[in-house]
Amino acid sequence: xxxxxxxxxxxxxxxxxxxxxxxxxxxxxxxxxxxxxxxxxxxxxxxxxxxxxxxxxxxxxxxxxxxxxxxxxxxxxxxxxxxxxxxxxxxxxxxxxxxxxxxxxxxxxxxxxxxxxxxxxxxxxxxxxxxxxxxxxxxxxxxxxxxxxxxxxxxxxxxxxxxxxxxxxxxxxxxxxxxxxxxxxxxxxxxxxxxxxxxxxxxxxxxxxxxxxxxxxxxxxxxxxxxxxxxxxxxxxxxxxxxxxxxxxxxxxxxxxxxxxxxxxxxxxxxxxxxxxxxxxxxxxxxxxxxxxxxxxxxxxxxxxxxxxxxxxxxxxxxxxxxxxxxxxxxxxxxxxxxxxxxxxxxxxxxxxxxxxxxxxxxxxxxxx
Amino acid sequence: xxxxxxxxxxxxxxxxxxxxxxxxxxxxxxxxxxxxxxxxxxxxxxxxxxxxxxxxxxxxxxxxxxxxxxxxxxxxxxxxxxxxxxxxxxxxxxxxxxxxxxxxxxxxxxxxxxxxxxxxxxxxxxxxxxxxxxxxxxxxxxxxxxxxxxxxxxxxxxxxxxxxxxxxxxxxxxxxxxxxxxxxxxxxxxxxxxxxxxxxxxxxxxxxxxxxxxxxxxxxxxxxxxxxxxxxxxxxxxxxxxxxxxxxxxxxxxxxxxxxxxxxxxxxxxxxxxxxxxxxxxxxxxxxxxxxxxxxxxxxxxxxxxxxxxxxxxxxxxxxxxxxxxxxxxxxxxxxxxxxxxxxxxxxxxxxxxxxxxxxxxxxxxxxx
Numbered sequence: 001x002x003x004x005x006x007x008x009x010x011x012x013x014x015x016x017x018x019x020x021x022x023x024x025x026x027x028x029x030x031x032x033x034x035x036x037x038x039x040x041x042x043x044x045x046x047x048x049x050x051x052x053x054x055x056x057x058x059x060x061x062x063x064x065x066x067x068x069x070x071x072x073x074x075x076x077x078x079x080x081x082x083x084x085x086x087x088x089x090x091x092x093x094x095x096x097x098x099x100x101x102x103x104x105x106x107x108x109x110x111x112x113x114x115x116x117x118x119x120x121x122x123x124x125x126x127x128x129x130x131x132x133x134x135x136x137x138x139x140x141x142x143x144x145x146x147x148x149x150x151x152x153x154x155x156x157x158x159x160x161x162x163x164x165x166x167x168x169x170x171x172x173x174x175x176x177x178x179x180x181x182x183x184x185x186x187x188x189x190x191x192x193x194x195x196x197x198x199x200x201x202x203x204x205x206x207x208x209x210x211x212x213x214x215x216x217x218x219x220x221x222x223x224x225x226x227x228x229x230x231x232x233x234x235x236x237x238x239x240x241x242x243x244x245x246x247x248x249x250x251x252x253x254x255x256x257x258x259x260x261x262x263x264x265x266x267x268x269x270x271x272x273x274x275x276x277x278x279x280x281x282x283x284x285x286x287x288x289x290x291x292x293x294x295x296x297x298x299x300x301x302x303x304x305x306x307x308x309x310x311x312x313x314x315x316x317x318x319x320x321x322x323x324x325x326x327x328x329x330x331x332x333x334x335x336x337x338x339x340x341x342x343x344x345x346x347x348x349x350x351x352x353x354x355x356x357x358x359x360x361x362x363x364x365x366x367x368x369x
Numbered sequence: 370x371x372x373x374x375x376x377x378x379x380x381x382x383x384x385x386x387x388x389x390x391x392x393x394x395x396x397x398x399x400x401x402x403x404x405x406x407x408x409x410x411x412x413x414x415x416x417x418x419x420x421x422x423x424x425x426x427x428x429x430x431x432x433x434x435x436x437x438x439x440x441x442x443x444x445x446x447x448x449x450x451x452x453x454x455x456x457x458x459x460x461x462x463x464x465x466x467x468x469x470x471x472x473x474x475x476x477x478x479x480x481x482x483x484x485x486x487x488x489x490x491x492x493x494x495x496x497x498x499x500x501x502x503x504x505x506x507x508x509x510x511x512x513x514x515x516x517x518x519x520x521x522x523x524x525x526x527x528x529x530x531x532x533x534x535x536x537x538x539x540x541x542x543x544x545x546x547x548x549x550x551x552x553x554x555x556x557x558x559x560x561x562x563x564x565x566x567x568x569x570x571x572x573x574x575x576x577x578x579x580x581x582x583x584x585x586x587x588x589x590x591x592x593x594x595x596x597x598x599x600x601x602x603x604x605x606x607x608x609x610x611x612x613x614x615x616x617x618x619x620x621x622x623x624x625x626x627x628x629x630x631x632x633x634x635x636x637x638x639x640x641x642x643x644x645x646x647x648x649x650x651x652x653x654x655x656x657x658x659x660x661x662x663x664x665x666x667x668x669x670x671x672x673x674x675x676x677x678x679x680x681x682x683x684x685x686x687x688x689x690x691x692x693x694x695x696x697x698x699x700x701x702x703x704x705x706x707x708x709x710x711x712x713x714x715x716x717x718x719x720x721x722x723x724x725x726x727x728x729x730x731x732x733x734x735x736x737x738x
Contacts, residue, residue, distance in 0.1 A: 073638060073667060080635045103671030266449045298442060302472030
């Protein structure tokens with residue numbers, strides 16, 4: 001068969017789909033793109049078996065044909081060609097001939113039979129969301145995803161659809177983040193766990209346009225313009241995080257966030273590599289933030305203003321966890337809701353953005369003294 | 370003792386000197402800065418024993434004192450402080466106390482006795498060159514530096530001062546590059562081999578201002594404004610490269626460089642990972658550039674115009690070496706001077722920049738066919 005296309009149009013399509021090609025795989029077929037020609041349309045697919053990415057473009061051929069081609073080589077050739085017309089011909093000897101004004105190239109193509117079967121999408125059940133919301137939800141929560149293989153459910157992002165909106169939740173047991181977008185009348189009430197890889201690739205494809213999400217028990221499919229992003233789901237029960245955040249933390253500590261971020265970042269430099277501890281001595285109107293590395297004889301101490309409902313309290317945190325949390329917040333002022341120095345604290349912006357609700361939870365540590 | 374300084378002034382000084390601190394070293398003393406106070410001047414030194422970097426600033430103290438402080442920690446603190454005044458105090462318990470409006474920090478300081486002795490600089494013998502020339506010479510030649518420990522002389526850049534100018538030479542035996550800046554009346558005629566690490570750090574410190582180079586048998590010292598960059602030299606004989614480039618290659622092949630670069634880059638995609646070969650079939654007015662990866666059934670071929678003094682010749686090159694050479698040239702047109710398909714070719718710009726002379730040499734490979 002013969003077909004031709006503009007190199008830039010094909011490059012744009014391949015650059016999206018290529019993100020599903022695994023960089024290392026024992027399964028040679030996954031190093032290929034699946035090319036499917038049907039009724040004047042070319043659909044290109046790539047997968048690492050966890051996510052599938054597909055996209056289509058119109059072409060000037062009515063032949064129906066399926067084959068696979070080396071993904072990296074083809075993508076790099078197309079990128080290197082500049083802006084030109086590419087003429088493709090499939091030859092008898094399993095060669096795909098590529099011609100441009102610059103030269104003639106050949107790559108081998110192989111049977112599509114060895115390529116994984118693309119999951120069938122049930123298009124009956126879906127919700128429509130703005131791409132920006134999904135992108136923000138995934139990016140806002142990913143720092144807290146667990147790396148612990150013992151609890152596979154937590155190595156992913158919880159997507160929770162409910163009648164008032166959508167929640168994105170991630171936790172590793174030491175800290176938890178819940179990001180909510182609120183909008184009424186979402187017709188479903190269901191939980192899905194998005195695996196890590198999906199959370200890495202999906203935000204790169206999303207922009208401010210509506211996305212249809214097709215829901216099934218084993219897969220979610222995101223229809224983003226011409227692109228179909230299919231991901232397997234983690235088939236586990238997510239821990240009941242609501243119990244954890246339903247705490248009555250009535251001691252309220254308000255701090256200007258930018259000041260707190262800068263001080264914590266500096267004091268972190270003095271924490272010991274082994275203990276990674278930061279100490280907050282909180283009084284009614286100021287916090288002394290300190291850390292110490294006894295082995296290297298280094299220590300640091302800063303005092304910043306605050307507004308605390310109690311007289312005094314000493315809190316200890318892991319520096320990395322505290323830095324992660326406060327650097328993933330952006331607002332003028334935060335409130336830390338405290339029960340006692342040994343119980344989880346809740347951290348929230350004093351003023352939430354419209355239709356948004358963000359909540360962080362962090363377990364304190366016992367300070368060595 | 371007490372002294373104070375603006376954080377940004379100190380940060381600028383430390384950021385230069387820090388480049389000599391080794392990222393990993395078994396010798397703990399090298400992880401420190403050496404601080405030397407003398408007659409109202411603070412001199413900071415760092416070294417990995419191969420290069421020494423020093424710089425000075427005036428300070429408001431007339432005490433004379435020497436000690437060492439943890440380089441990474443101090444540099445990171447100073448960077449994190451923003452623009453402020455820093456007050457330093459050396460305490461009795463070997464602590465350096467650091468105070469700012471934000472807080473109080475302490476780092477341990479240690480005796481300067483364990484710190485390496487900084488080489489004495491003989492200031493009698495020197496040349497003065499523009500920093501831009503040294504920077505360009507090092508950067509233009511570094512791609513060809515050998516990685517082969519068997520011939521230590523070649524794991525460095527040859528600096529050759531002679532009455533008509535300066536040559537920078539690097540070679541790994543397969544290719545050679547010689548970059549010359551011409552200016553009359555340089556009073557010396559000597560060779561020095563700059564080690565790899567010096568070639569990596571030095572260009573970062575150079576800009577368009579005059580640099581004094583103090584010459585001795587064991588060290589070169591580059592005085593760059595307030596900064597002193599001292600490097601040990603490779604105490605070996607550099608191979609007699611002039612014999613290699615004194616060849617009579619009378620067959621001349623002229624090619625437009627940008628076109629050649631683009632074609633070679635594309636065809637390289639089709640070369641086998643094992644052989645890395647590219648084939649040029651050169652005739653009077655065109656070159657066919659091709660490569661082939663038999664294992665993966667891929668091949669590519671492009672034809673571009675040229676101007677050759679002979680009828681036909683077939684040349685083979687290692688794709689990486691050829692790409693290195695042509696991507697390190699920037700001109701309209703190059704001339705490849707050829708003797709035979711098995712002998713070294715010389716590659717030069719058809720038109721050299723004023724006061725510059727650049728010459729590349731490349732060994733061909735035998736094409737598998």
